[in-house]
Amino acid sequence: MRLQTTVLFFLLLLTPLFLQAQADGWVDLFDGETLNGWSQKGGNAPYAVQDGMIVGKTISNEENSFLTTNDEYDDFILEFEVWVDPQVNSGVQIRSLSSPDYRDGRVHGYQVELDPSQRAWSGGIYDEARRGWLYPITQSEKSQEAFKNGQWNKIRVEAIGNSINTWINDVQCARLVDDMTAKGFIALQVHYPYMEEMVGGKIKWRNIKIRTKNLEENRRKPDTQVKEISYLKNELTELEKRHGWRLLWNGKTSYGWRGAKIDHFPKSGWEMSDGILTIQETDGGESTGPGDIVTQNEFSNFELELEFKISKGANSGIKYFVDPELNQGPGSAIGAEFQILDDENHPDANAGIAGNRKVGSLYDLIAARNLSVPSRGKPFNGVGQWNKARIVSKDGHVEHWLNNIKVVEYDRFSQMFTALVAYSKYQKWEDFGQWPQGHILLQDHGNEVHYRSIKVREF
Template identity: 45%
Template sequence: MFKITKRRKFLKQSAIFLALFSITICSHAQSETASTMEFPFNGKDLSGWKTVGGNAPFYIEENSIVGVMTKNTANTFLVTEKEYGDFILQMEVKLDGTTTNSGIQTRSHIDPKGNNGKGRVYGRQVDIDPTPRAWTGGIYDEGRREWLYPLDLNPAAKSAYRPGEFNDIIIQVIGNETRTWVNGIPTSYVIDSLDKTGFIALQVHSIPDSLDGKRVFFRNLSIRTNPKFPRDFPKDIYIVNTNANDLSKAEKAAGYSLLFNGKNAKGWRSARGKKFPEKGWSIQNGMFSVQKSDGGESTNGGDIVTKKQYKAFDLSFEFKLSPGANSGVKYFVTLDEKTKGSAIGPEYQILDDALHPDAKLGKDGNRTLASLYDLITSDRNPRPRRPIGQWNRGRIVVEPNNKVTYYLNGFKMLEFERGSEEFRKLVAGSKYKDWKNFGEAKKGHILLQDHGDAVSFRSIKIKELK
């Protein structure tokens, strides 16, 4: 009797499960039918497309759209006449040689007055880059903010592109999120609220004369519009989120948290005491701001530090400088030194290199923007540096093995190993030589510096690494 009753119970539970499973499948199918697969290139002609921006020609060859790089012309784009919102775009791309460049515009627009009336395209572009830099799949903001996601942020994806072959590119744009894959390898992830809709375009890049006649091939284009089920993306790939003081669902799932909520000083205090400074700092419009004083180090409100101390971490922050300003982000700050000026700790230098005299002090520029202050000079490539008055994105990654890497606007600027022989030699030749075991604390506070100049911070977020 017991066995019969148990079997009936099992059969009843199985029937309920199958009914629920059937409902789920039907619901999934109904949702998926709301999306539509389109093939914007018919393989025969360029119906539904138009050329803007430059004079480089496009033609059809063996079911491919071929763009020809042409000297003495601006960037040229083959633009869809239709605009798109949410979509998953897939295509294959091949370029002649390894010194050329191309790109795929998403949700983009055109300024008809640009390029002497030929039109200037602007919007997010997925880069196709077979050069040694190898940033294929990175995201560039054409005609506006430039690089949003250089592949320095995901070096494992640099090897995804195969020169001289057709490469499979997948671009997923859903809501305010753009994700890319190159030959099946997850490549970049940007969260950005600009451009809810726009056209898709294929780029022929402007070139030096030596590349005249080189070609780029696009084939097997398909677009699934209004996709309901986004492709999975690994949690360990860094996300660039341009929305101020925002922490996305994906960032939370990856272990990030906000150190500044954009509203108050929760989690922060003065480096000189237990409370937040009563003067010298303001919290307005989603920004922590150092108020202008005399340009002296920690002479007004003083430095502020996190109440919590950190060991290994991935720290991101945005900063905006006023002309001639100086500041910094420090870490492994123990506050044991009891200094009169700024507290002691390794520093990510924040500086107007052109106008502040500190840029010419130190050794070989090791007090310039994004340098390890007074120790290691940052990469001097000018492209990562955005103009004074604009927001810049800094990042400091301290790994459990003591490797430290600095980034500026996604570009890798330097790296070093805390406690290594090379690091200790640098310290011995610097202003920090008198501080025992400088930069080698097991844990410490994160600090925003008051150097008496007007500087603002926002979007401060951290992930603790283990």
């Protein structure tokens, strides 16, 4: 009887702690002792439980490996701690999938990046085996500094509705809006070792827990200094609306646009279908088909963003500070141009000087380079894939961004810009690129190119 009383006494002492652990809404995804509730997909990198941690290890000649939850999750708040060998790359999949009808079961979906390299994109969002980088950490220095090499880092992920927000050590890193996948498993990645020094690297996870109820009252307030990046199609987020964004194309009609050399929208050649604006294939000539289209309004200080998708060998462009009155003869209207081009298959890529006619470039003036991570190449998603273009113009300072990577930066009122123009095809146009305002133009260059989600805000 005395033994039973003693046991009951200790159970009563433990009961409040147990109830508190359940009442706070968190559920452990890892029990600290076994891999119950988890399965492995993809490669065969080993995962083991050691001292209350899940430890993954890279092995030679092995593809990406994923330790996945058996359950799938839609809306949730996820927290975990992670330690990453500085020589390797890793990530945690969320809302991810694996099905036989997609690349023979290849794991695909959103990945919260764990990047101990000098690039420092930890907390960014990569779309594994699908669209590539959705949210690289290129626009917030404090976010790049949040991940600490050689120590444990606390990660928080809030996936609620179409928003995915991430924090590392309480510093917000990503603020993504995307509606491609609403539900899927969570997975711990061991990346394939693409360099010899990565072989044998370890990744350790612990204290993995998830919350699926009462999310609104437990979500964090986003950091207003962290840029929201949206992939909604022809739709503005509430934050974009508050910050003055508006759609330049409504996804359905030609409202707000006209032909560059006519007072109405072209009657044929520009197709609008399923929320996509398409310049149809003609003869590959410059404005020899239906012609360029321009905005009805003019812009000076502005931020423009859109998505484009090119066909093989295609050429087009986004022009700004356009004066349609300057060139009423053959060819395109005159303005500064964000080049859109298939660099691999169009001959114009080898014309010009030092690549200044390749995709993302300030056409015939400044070649596009990866300015966000100079050691990496230019971020083009490829032919047949959607790419995001962004142009920022404020008080003479202009930037081109390709897939959220800065690729061109210049001052259009500088001596250097004037000198570049003097040795370009634009030299005969007085004050080219320095006019106080101008139209925005989408170019007809005789090749099929698709556009969508065209939006702008003015400063």
